[in-house]
Amino acid sequence: MRAAPNPNGPWHLGHARMPAVIGTYCDRYDGEFVVRFDDTDPETKRPDLSAYDAILDDISYLGFEPDEVLRASNRVETYYEYARELIEMGGAYTCDLPAEEFSELKREGTPSPNRDKDPETVLEQFEGMVNGEYSAGEMVLRVKTDIEHKNPALRDWVAFRMIDRPHPREEAADYRCWPMLDFQSGIDDHLTGITHIIRGIDLQDSAKRQQFVYDYFDWEYPEVLHWGHVQIDAYDIDISTSTIKELIDAGDLDGWDDPRAPTLQSIRRRGIRGEAVVESMIGLGMSTSDVDLAMSSIYANNRDLVDEGANRYFLVRNGERVPVGGDEKPAAGSPPLHPNHEDRGRREIPVDDAVLVEPDDLPNDGERIWLKGYGCVRYDDGAFVATGDDIDAVREEGVDVIHWVPADNTVSVTMRTPDGDLTGEAEPGFAETDVDEIIQFERIGFVRVDDHAVDDSVVYYAHD
């Protein structure tokens, strides 16, 4: 099986579907996973040189290792050879009709006057194309199909056209005569032994077009399945590489891994495992209609994967400083690193004379609240007074449990989320977490530690 990306940028979430599905199939049935960059248009779908590696990187993030990586722009001579063969069989003809003119004839089912040229002339003109003797728009090579085919999309389609602008890859910069997707892809699928093709509904007619070429060569066409587009909820941004690129260029996004971007690099940085994405993509099935992927599905999968491993810490946003007093006041709090794993030990959070809590968590005056891992306090006149109550206050008397941090010696944290950046103060022990570690800020959510700078750590928010 193969994934045939157009290397125009790093992948967005929707792109994950192809490697997820074919990778899973290949793993399951011991198949071959071929990545073929279909980079045969240096003009309108101009390849982005950095995208080749970025895409391979995205695939590896998803957990797949391609068996073979090809670039169509390395294989142009091969396409020429098959074109020559096709011409000799009388299966293709050079055509100098302007696009609009041919389009009109096609609509009526009228053949191009070039259609019956003898193969020698065609071959000669095709070599002219190969040698760059024509400019863009002057000459194309058409596959001779059926000019009266009831589906106009299949009538004598273009196999090669001229492009004046050099390919960005140096190795391919000299070519001017480029194959169209249907020709290139059709030849490659056969040559690389692809047995099963999955592609989008936008390419519904491709197989039917390519079938004409396969018939000329007497090849057997692979099994084909089409699926609809994937839309993803939870993003304001259009899921399209070009839109994301524009937003980055305009400075609205910091880059492909901005937490607001619907890209694989983004969710990777947020600590979401490729496996979680793959599972969700597999769950979408193979429907030909468009589907909406709920991010919550990816989040649920990821939560399953990371919860056991994620140690717990406190982070207080918009911290309200509240003095703590009372004779029963403990010197420190010691909540467990993980509620289901006492063996991992407990955090020690020393409390001097005040704590920070989130404004929404402040109880009404005179009411009690339980500072998790620390103890019960009563809120009196803007200060907490330790009550010395035991845990039954929570279990039986309905006292709420909240998270908190000491007022001093905290770690400043910037939390980058899909909805923008937040700041807060984390408990001292947070400083000991490793970069790349996935932790949970209790009552807030799972985050990936991105950076521990001297006075401001950065985390990327994954999900709650």
Added chain:
RNA sequence: GCUCUGGUGGUGUAGUCCGGCCAAUCAUAUCACCCUCUCACGGUGAUGACCAGGGUUCAAAUCCCUGCCGGAGCACCA
């Protein structure tokens, strides 16, 4: 205009080919409750769907017809 293709709860999906075991599966979501010193994890329960109308049949989500709604192609893009 021509040609493809599809419509099962909020979302995704199973079932549709070979009609009955489907008063419709599973997941996610939402809401309760249990557990719990997190609104995490785990457990229990609830909510919620066969596009519409005809037809065939003892029996239709499944077969047929019509309609409605949607997606895609008809590029010298991929």
